[in-house]
Amino acid sequence: MSRTRREFIRDLGISAAAIPFVLNLPSLAFANQGQRKQRIIFMFSPNGVVRKNFWPDEEGEEFKLKEILKPLEPFRDKMLILNGVCDQVRGDGDSHMRGMGCLLTGIELLPGNIQGGSDTPAGWAKGISIDQELKNFLHKDAATRTRFGSLEFGVMVPERADTWTRWSYAGANKPITPIDDPYQMFAKLYGRAKDQEALSSVLDGLKDDLKKVSAVVGSADRKLLEEHATFVREMEEELKESRATAGHAVPPLEPGVRRDNDNMPQISKTQIDLMINAFAADFMRVATFQYTNSVGGARMKWLDISEGHHALSHEGNDKLAAQEKLTKIDMWFAEQMAYMAKRLAETPEPGGEGSLLDNTLIVWTNELGEGNTHTLNDIPFVMVGNGLDFEMGRSIKYKRTPHNRLLLALAHGFGHRIDKFGNPGFCGGGPLELT
């Protein structure tokens, strides 16, 4: 019977559950048990939002969630909604490009050859993004260092590298490619464990083979093969040992999810599950989670919407049918965030108090404030979780405040007390006061 690769990985995942995770990360896994583990997730969805169905009318602790944010109701007291935060970075590139490339970097795009729908052509962002800045900050200290530092997840990110498809940057001109294939991510996280399982399963065969061949070589040469066999036995002992000191188990993986528009809900769930497991295993403290891309055109047929997301987002505010569909689309993204929050809340903090959500902040954002106007004002920033000791359960309305100040606040939330990030011209006033 022929089976698919997906089924094979699923089977491996389950049967490998008892297999120790790795031999190769001894100190990292245990070095950082002392202090509280702060984490952050940056979640992206494209094309702006339907403002009237997104932003709460009220300010302060007494606010009502509008339709789009309704799925986050269970986390209302762990939420922080920031209105009036604006991406004021200008320069080359159209709004979608700058909206994406400057979102986490807070700095201009370099001149380049990529021409958007308007404005001048541009290339990559001129600086590092805040997620990578935090990753580097945490990596410097052995107490907060982790195996990967950060992981970049994607869901249906197009297979082309350009200013619209990248938001995380290791530095100027150094965009990071997100991994949007759950099986590729699985291999990155658990490949070694899978290899060890395969190896264990052929060990008896290898030993038999060596015996058979040893029996037919001349006595002078046999010594060499006997020595070889000794080392194979040592390998066997090591494999057993690693089994005995089993650390993190390999999670099961849903089989057969093809990288296909219609499978977006499944891919999303699978990627979220992998991310939560990776956090629980302390593989990283920082994650980005990118749905499609800036100008993304997902067709959410599972919501009975056949048009592409981006095309819909150009419709005017008076086109009610389109507004309704866009509202449903954004609600779906809010549901994904809610699922992340739920999984974090359900997962106890390993070796610590409370849940992962108590130590994690999810930041959901977008390259535009609104699709049809392409404004970079009022960029949606919705946060859930207590990772950074911000005072949650609030709706805040700022007056045209550059988003660099929010990026600074995130850094300060990790104890990374920088006074500039991205273009220093937008850092006046310092980090937003959110605690």
Added chain:
Amino acid sequence: MQFTLLTSILAAALVLCALPVAGGQEAGGEEIYKLQCARCHGAAGQGTKKYPQPLVGGKSPAQLAGLIGRTMPDDEDEKCTGEEAGRVAAYIHDSFYSADAIARLNPPRVELSHLTVGQYRNCVADLIGSFRPVAKVDDQRGLRGDYFSGRDVRGGAGLISRVDPEVKFDFGAAGPDGETEDGKFNPNQFSIRWDGSVLAPETGVYEFIVRSDHAVRLWVNDTKRPLIDAMVKSGTDTEYRGSILLLGGRQYSVRLEFIKGKQLDKKKLLSAKPTAASVELLWKLPRRTEEVIPARLLSPVKAAEVAVMETAFPPDDRSYGWERGTTVSREWVSATTDGALECAGYVIAHLSELAGVSDDASDRGAKLRVFCRKFAERAFRRRLSEAEKVWYVDRQFESAPDVEFAVKRIVLLVLKSPRFLYPGAMDQADGHGGGDWAVASRLALTLWDSAPDQALLDAAAAGKLKSREEISRQAERMLADPRVKVKVRGFLLAWLKLDPAPELAKDAKRFPEFDAALSADLRTSLELFLDDIVWSAASDFRQLLLSDEYFVNGRLAAFYGVEPPAGGGFAKMKLGPGGRAGVLTHPYILSSLAYAAESSPILRGVFIGKGLLGITLRPPPNAFTPLAAELHPGLTTRERITLQTSQASCVACHGVINPLGFALEEFDAVGRFRAEENGKGLDVTGFYESRAGPTVEFTGARQLGAYLAGSEEVHAAFCQQMFQHLVKQPVRAYGLDKPRQLQASFAESGHSVKKLIVAIAVTAASDASGQEAPESVGAATGR
């Protein structure tokens, strides 16, 4: 600077020889030895506490006799002379002193060996490559360039479609056809695609470099994932780099896309003022400097992907001067595990392509099983019995949870099996030295450091690898493969003591233009010289020591003061003035056998004596610093060396070394000709006391080259070193007379290197069991 001054001890001081002649009878050599010599040298020449150096070496009986006559015994050197010295010398020589005597006392055997690191990588690459089509590279050199108007490079043939020898273009503000207006191209927006393959001349990590002020993308080997992706032209970057491990002697597909122009609308395109555009494709070979990828290594024919495993292995044992796999270590066994896992990952990632079956085919399981059976057979280099196929393959399919996991297990089982890792392991079990399959395997290992190709496997399956003629024919066919060229070049560089490559650092004041790029060019020049002679029709070994035509490019021409060749690359020419003689005076070798500012007759003499003539030289008793040239401004290098090595303790070795090196004194530390040194004329006379007899005298490089080219000592050393390098076993393991046989056939062939390679391959392939292959099929023993 420090250097080691070689002093005496050619034949570890023969100390004793006081002989009473008993009863007027002439004493035999053995008798003389026991009476006079054994006291100090030990009963079998093994040495004693007082004189621990064993009596072994490369002198001829006549040379030994001469030495004994002059110097032995230590206290009374008149006591053993003339015929007596001759008899005792003959006894010593034949009993324990000579290489033959040593081999007779302790016969070497062909030892079971595992694949060396290079062989492992090649075997895996060819094992996987055997499931892919073979590219037929023709004589065309360069890459296919297709030039398009607009930004789309993915179409068929372009407006221009031609073979470009190399990618190094500066279009200025014009279109690629040189036109700014009315041309086929809009100079604001055009694109080019270069396609084809590149031959990697050696194994190592290559850095590819694309320089362009516009968008570019480069693929090397892997046609799906670009090595360099700068399709987004961003900021001021104009140089992009990517590194990749390549195995030497293989063709790798290369594709470069270049796109000029932003995504402008038509109107803007016509009105905009064109900017400049240029593009260059370079690389940096391991330990060399950057260069535009030369046309001679490019082909417009695409190549199949090569599976290059990157697992790091511990380096092979090279203590005998050649790599061999006769010891195992924990690290090596562990690396074979990592290698097998890496290969399994590769096979599974490319499974459908390799097995020739689609992901959802209904017969996928059956086809994968066929694939795995072939995989095991090819990995083991022989036909497997049905029971073996079941054991390695079928039972995995029956027990694994799914087919991919079964494949993974099979790859692990096969690549971790001693049958794969130790190619000769099953030879004895198969009888007849392993039969045709083993012959095929040994031929491929000897000539390619790899696994048999389909033609060899077919010949083995048809039982057509029995007679020497059949094996010879295969070996001759195999010579056409670039992998042989890489392996033979590797040997020649080892023969010339240039592996690993020396760091050539020269005095910046005296030789300001001698930089890393020049040094890299010199190495390339030498390699081209070696290839040119060895792979010419005559393949005459002697030309390696006689030819005075070298490969020179513009930079070398400027440095060595000759007319630069037309065209950008290397061309063959004389490096006048001064008579040159093959490798002896190739400027790369002369530069490497020299100090930063001064020539070194000692390094050159040791190279000729030890390396080319194969004489035994022991290291000097102490480390010596050479006399500084500036402290002896009135002396030539020859005079300085003579001054420093004139003590008795130096002369035994330096009496041989110096006169060889002095003959090359017309060439300075960078291999340039000089007519005088420090205002003094040069004495380039020298001599060598050959083992066969007379002392030969020569003046200058050409006479020395002519002598060495015809020297049987040089031929013998070359044959033996080449055998051991190619086969990775001691030559006398194939018969005590084998060195002489090889040398005789080498002489008969007119000293053809190619024929020597074939003779070595045939010997190694057929003689592993100690039995000669029969002369013809009729005499073949049936299997």
